[in-house]
Amino acid sequence: MQKKFKIRKDDTVELIAGKDKGKRGTVVRVISDKDRVIVSGANLVKKAMKKRSQQDQGGIAEVEAPVHISNVAIVCKKCGPTRIGYKLDGDKKIRVCRKCGETL
Numbered sequence: 001m002q003k004k005f006k007i008r009k010d011d012t013v014e015l016i017a018g019k020d021k022g023k024r025g026t027v028v029r030v031i032s033d034k035d036r037v038i039v040s041g042a043n044l045v046k047k048a049m050k051k052r053s054q055q056d057q058g059g060i061a062e063v064e065a066p067v068h069i070s071n072v073a074i075v076c077k078k079c080g081p082t083r084i085g086y087k088l089d090g091d092k093k094i095r096v097c098r099k100c101g102e103t104l
Contacts, residue, residue: 003032006084006095007074011104014081015042017071024075028064036066043067078102 007013007027014024025039045065051058073081076097083098095104 012075013072014075016073035069038064038066
């Protein structure tokens with residue numbers, strides 16, 4: 001069964017725990033079976049890459065490692081990092097900021 005997360009791809013999030021606490025970035029990918037997200041520019045780790053072709057050098061590259069979804073908070077344009085609530089707009093479910101009520 002697919003888990004339902006309040007954070008989706010292309011959301012702007014802020015890390016609230018870990019070595020990159022306070023950094024902001026967009027969600028590149030949501031890994032739902034492991035409860036993790038990959039945030040652009042955050043949680044960078046060095047990874048040994050194999051040489052694939054003549055042009056591709058290989059060597060040591062910096063890639064974004066997944067972060068647990070509980071360690072990121074979505075960023076509202078008005079009030080910064082916040083939690084997400086839901087509002088019913090007719091038959092649609094809309095994500096809203098818990099602090100100011102603006103749609104996310």
